[in-house]
Amino acid sequence: MTMTIHHTAEPEANDLRARLDAATGRGQRTKTPTMAAVVRAKGSHLWTADGRRLVDLAAGVLVANLGHDHRGFERAFARYAKGLPRTAYNFLTPIEVEAAERLLASMEGNRNAQKLLWAASGSEGIQKALWAAMHKNPDRKILLATRKGFHGKKGLAGDVSGEESPNPNVRWVPFPTDEIEPKAHYAKELDRLGRDHRDDIALLITEPYLGAAGSYHPPKWYLRMLQDWCRDNDVPFILDEVQSCHGRTGNMYAYQTYGLEPDLIVLGKGLANGEPAAAVVGRADLIDALDYGEASDTFSGNPRACAAVCAALDVFEDEKIVEHARERGVQLRAVLDELKAQFSFVTAVRGEGMVYGIEMRDDDIARECVLEAYRGTGKKGVHFLGPLAGKVLRVSPPLTIRREELYEAHRILSRAWTRVG
Ligand SMILES: Cc1ncc(COP(=O)(O)O)c(C=O)c1O
Known part of the structure; x- marks a missing residue:
C-alpha cells in the first residue's frame, strides 16, 4: 500500500501528492521522505506548490547540468527544434x-x-x-x-x-x-x-x-x-x-x-x-x-532529443561551463567540508568536480537530513535526492549554480541540520 507523504502547512502539495498516488504506481518513483511538489524552476532554484523556494542540489539525478530554464539553452533548443518532424x-x-x-x-x-x-x-x-x-x-x-x-x-x-x-x-x-x-x-x-x-x-x-x-x-x-x-x-x-x-x-x-x-x-x-x-x-x-x-x-x-544535444553543446562551448564547474567544485567541496566540521553525524565527504557524497552516521540520520534540509528555514529549503545510497546523500547541483546559491544552501543546512539527531 502507498503511504502518501504529507507535510504540515502544505495544502496544495498534499493535495497533489494524494492525487498522484491515486493515479500512478509508486514503482515509478524512488523513495524519498520529501516528495516536493515543484511548480516552477529557474537556474538552481525550485519553487514548491505552496510557495517555498528550494536550492536544487541534485539537478534531477545529475540531468539538468545547465540548470532549469537556462536562457541560452532554451533559446538554442527552440531554434534547433523549430519545424522539426515529431519523429x-x-x-x-x-x-x-x-x-x-x-x-x-x-x-x-x-x-x-x-x-x-x-x-x-x-x-x-x-x-x-x-x-x-x-x-x-x-x-x-x-x-x-x-x-x-x-x-x-x-x-x-x-x-x-x-x-x-x-x-x-x-x-x-x-x-x-x-x-x-x-x-x-x-x-x-x-x-x-x-x-x-x-x-x-x-x-x-x-x-x-x-x-x-x-x-x-x-x-x-x-x-x-x-x-x-x-x-x-x-x-x-x-x-x-x-x-x-x-x-x-x-x-x-x-x-x-x-x-x-x-x-x-x-x-x-x-x-x-x-x-x-x-x-x-x-x-x-x-x-x-x-x-x-x-x-x-x-x-x-528523436529529432527533438538531437536538437537538445546540439543546444547543450552550444552552451557548454559558449559559456565555458566546464571551467565554471571546475571553479565552483572547489567551493562546493569547501562547503561540504565545513558541514562535516560542524556536524558530528557527517562521517565522510567523498567526490570530485561537481559530484559528491556526504556519508552520515546511519540511514536514519541521512533520511532526517534530507527532510530537515527540505523543511529548511521558513520559506527556504534545500532539495536533495532522497537518500538513495543508504546513509550517503548525493550532492550534484547544476554545474551552473552560482556562488551565492551555494552559500545560501550552506546557510540553510547549517541551521536546519541542528534539528537532526
Ligand atoms: C552510471 C549510470 N548508468 C546507467 C544509469 C541508467 O540510466 P537510466 O536511468 O536513464 O536508464 C544510471 C542512472 O542512474 C547511472 O547512474
Whole structure:
C-alpha cells in the first residue's frame, strides 16, 4: 500500500501528492521522505506548490547540468527544434547528422570516438553497448562487470549492476571502496578471471566512480589498470559515463579526468540537459557489429532529443561551463567540508568536480537530513535526492549554480541540520 507523504502547512502539495498516488504506481518513483511538489524552476532554484523556494542540489539525478530554464539553452533548443518532424523513424533529419557529428567532435583526440548509436535512456545505451561487444565476438559468453556498479535497471544493464546477477554469464571484478587494496590485489583477480575464461570474455564494463553505491571515486591507476588488462586480453573496455558526462568530474568527460580511451563510452543524463537522450560512442568495428534494426527502437535519435544535444553543446562551448564547474567544485567541496566540521553525524565527504557524497552516521540520520534540509528555514529549503545510497546523500547541483546559491544552501543546512539527531 502507498503511504502518501504529507507535510504540515502544505495544502496544495498534499493535495497533489494524494492525487498522484491515486493515479500512478509508486514503482515509478524512488523513495524519498520529501516528495516536493515543484511548480516552477529557474537556474538552481525550485519553487514548491505552496510557495517555498528550494536550492536544487541534485539537478534531477545529475540531468539538468545547465540548470532549469537556462536562457541560452532554451533559446538554442527552440531554434534547433523549430519545424522539426515529431519523429524520424525510418528517415533522417539533418539535426541527427549534426548532433552525431558534433558529439563525436566533442571527444576530439579520442581515437576510439569514431561512431555512435543513439538511445532514449541510460540503461538502453548500456544495453546497446553490451550488445555491440557481444555481437562483435558472438562466440564469447562471459560479461565482466566491476562490483557494486549501477548501470540501470532494465535488461542487461540490470544484469551487470550490483554484485549478484540473475545472468549466469556475469562475473564480478572488485572495485575499490572504503578499503583500497594494493594494485596487485585487483590484477590478481583479473588474471584469475582471464585464466578461468580464456577466449570467452566478451567485454568488461565499469563506471568512472561508483555513484549510486555511495560516491566512491577510485584512484586513477585502478581504471587504467582495467583498460590495460582489456587491451592485453583483447577484451572491449566499456566506460559507463551516463552520469559523469558533460562536465561532472571537472572535464567534459570522465575518461579525460581518468586518462582513459575506452572502446565504448555510454552517455546519458546531462547529454541533452533533460530531454530524453543517451548514446553509445566508440570504435566503428564495435558499433557496426550491430546490423540494421538490431539497435533500433521508437524514440532513439528523436529529432527533438538531437536538437537538445546540439543546444547543450552550444552552451557548454559558449559559456565555458566546464571551467565554471571546475571553479565552483572547489567551493562546493569547501562547503561540504565545513558541514562535516560542524556536524558530528557527517562521517565522510567523498567526490570530485561537481559530484559528491556526504556519508552520515546511519540511514536514519541521512533520511532526517534530507527532510530537515527540505523543511529548511521558513520559506527556504534545500532539495536533495532522497537518500538513495543508504546513509550517503548525493550532492550534484547544476554545474551552473552560482556562488551565492551555494552559500545560501550552506546557510540553510547549517541551521536546519541542528534539528537532526
Ligand atoms: C552510471 C549510470 N548508468 C546507467 C544509469 C541508467 O540510466 P537510466 O536511468 O536513464 O536508464 C544510471 C542512472 O542512474 C547511472 O547512474
